[in-house]
Amino acid sequence: MAPRTSVAVVRPELRQITRDLNLHVPPSYFTTTTSRMPYETALAPLLKEDSGPLHLYLGVPLCEEHCRFCMYFYGYADADGRKTEECLVGLEDLLRAIAPHVERKVAGMYIGGGTPTVLGAPQIDRLLAAVNSTFEFEASSQQTFEMSPRSFSRDKARAIAKHGIRRVSFGVQSFDPNPVREAGRAYVTAERVSELIDTCRHEGITEINADLMVGLAGESDTSLCESVEILLQMSCPTVSIYRYRPARKAELVDNGGLDEYVEVCARRVQLAIEVADQHGYEISGRVDGEHVRLSAPGPCPWPEANLYETRYRPHLRNSLVGLGSGARSFLRDEQLVHCEHRAADGFRLVGREVEVEYCDGPSRLAAAIVNGLFRDLRVDLTPLRNLHEPQDWEQVDAALADLVSMGVLVESENWLTVDAAHRAEWAYWDKYLYPSDWLRRRQLSDRLRVR
Numbered sequence: 001m002a003p004r005t006s007v008a009v010v011r012p013e014l015r016q017i018t019r020d021l022n023l024h025v026p027p028s029y030f031t032t033t034t035s036r037m038p039y040e041t042a043l044a045p046l047l048k049e050d051s052g053p054l055h056l057y058l059g060v061p062l063c064e065e066h067c068r069f070c071m072y073f074y075g076y077a078d079a080d081g082r083k084t085e086e087c088l089v090g091l092e093d094l095l096r097a098i099a100p101h102v103e104r105k106v107a108g109m110y111i112g113g114g115t116p117t118v119l120g121a122p123q124i125d126r127l128l129a130a131v132n133s134t135f136e137f138e139a140s141s142q143q144t145f146e147m148s149p150r151s152f153s154r155d156k157a158r159a160i161a162k163h164g165i166r167r168v169s170f171g172v173q174s175f176d177p178n179p180v181r182e183a184g185r186a187y188v189t190a191e192r193v194s195e196l197i198d199t200c201r202h203e204g205i206t207e208i209n210a211d212l213m214v215g216l217a218g219e220s221d222t223s224l225c226e227s228v229e230i231l232l233q234m235s236c237p238t239v240s241i242y243r244y245r246p247a248r249k250a251e252l253v254d255n256g257g258l259d260e261y262v263e264v265c266a267r268r269v270q271l272a273i274e275v276a277d278q279h280g281y282e283i284s285g286r287v288d289g290e291h292v293r294l295s296a297p298g299p300c301p302w303p304e305a306n307l308y309e310t311r312y313r314p315h316l317r318n319s320l321v322g323l324g325s326g327a328r329s330f331l332r333d334e335q336l337v338h339c340e341h342r343a344a345d346g347f348r349l350v351g352r353e354v355e356v357e358y359c360d361g362p363s364r365l366a367a368a369i370v371n372g373l374f375r376d377l378r379v380d381l382t383p384l385r386n387l388h389e390p391q392d393w394e395q396v397d398a399a400l401a402d403l404v405s406m407g408v409l410v411e412s413e414n415w416l417t418v419d420a421a422h423r424a425e426w427a428y429w430d431k432y433l434y435p436s437d438w439l440r441r442r443q444l445s446d447r448l449r450v451r
Ligand code: SF4
Pocket: 062, 063, 064, 065, 066, 067, 070, 071, 072, 073, 113, 114, 115, 171
């Protein structure tokens, strides 16, 4: 690549694309074609022995409430439990159907939704028994069950622990009543959250994570750091802070545009980090990114696995099997299976037609570099040179050479690093690396979120 010749100023059109298409956070993949097929057929290749680490995401598509910010809401649980039962039977049947194809152990599992604690304790017991009779787990696997402070109970915690699950995660979002009300959620008191944490610990579940959000309507500059303070006083082992992604252009306009919105959120996250610092918590993630994690002091009893997170990680190869609501399954970034399993569609999963997206070599390579640079501001090209054909590199090499010649990226010993002077602007520069067809399709779509 050509050596650095100048320090460039980010081009207005790259800023414009980023703002218009809500792309401060890059998508985890760039789709090139799509098709449809029965769910169990689409999943079968992911279960084969040689297809990389196997991670599971199981979704229960029912909730007690509909939070306005949520991308995962699929329907309300009913009072008589008919829907939860149908949903559970659908998952049990699908697990039975795919069991003969399972050739490898599971490296990680996340049971989410929706809200899986809308299931009763005996139903949780049945679901986990079905999972354990379908899959074996690697000894080091991380298994997580998502709980709700509203619907958890001691019996449910006991049913979860009985099947060997030692990690739970639950959403608080905020202890400030204003954003909670604006989000359409029922308010959960600190006392109830403390009870959840104590109950889990009592049942032997020691890995406990609470989710908070930044960027919700009605939030003040101090809502987030005050919520963090409350959770850290409970010695909550990890707290994850997620930045809300506005779903409609009108919301961005109300927030003064995307740049202003991201800046305000980053400032609030910075305040929360200062609180966590005072408690000796470790911080990972970028203040202006989508996810910042605060971890209790001392050696972390489990690594930052978050394996259901589908952003490109070369060592994981994104091989994840999604079962049920809103589930996505990935096979080496090439095949992506989506099941949007709404209550209104019924709960039968076997034979359900699901959407399958494919990513070609150049688009996978672009996603790898874009996501690597987003996450760490540097990326090692060596494994990518081994994984990708020369023709995959044609377009991306030209773009990388331009960025290096402008001094935006620095290349050294096969590592690409975002130059220090351009880090604040990297969220715009990275559009240079997006496949042009994908950007064109995104421009024609009125969706702002990427699934
Ligand atoms: S409870 Fe969770 S999954 Fe359900 S609507 Fe709220 S945020 Fe979404």
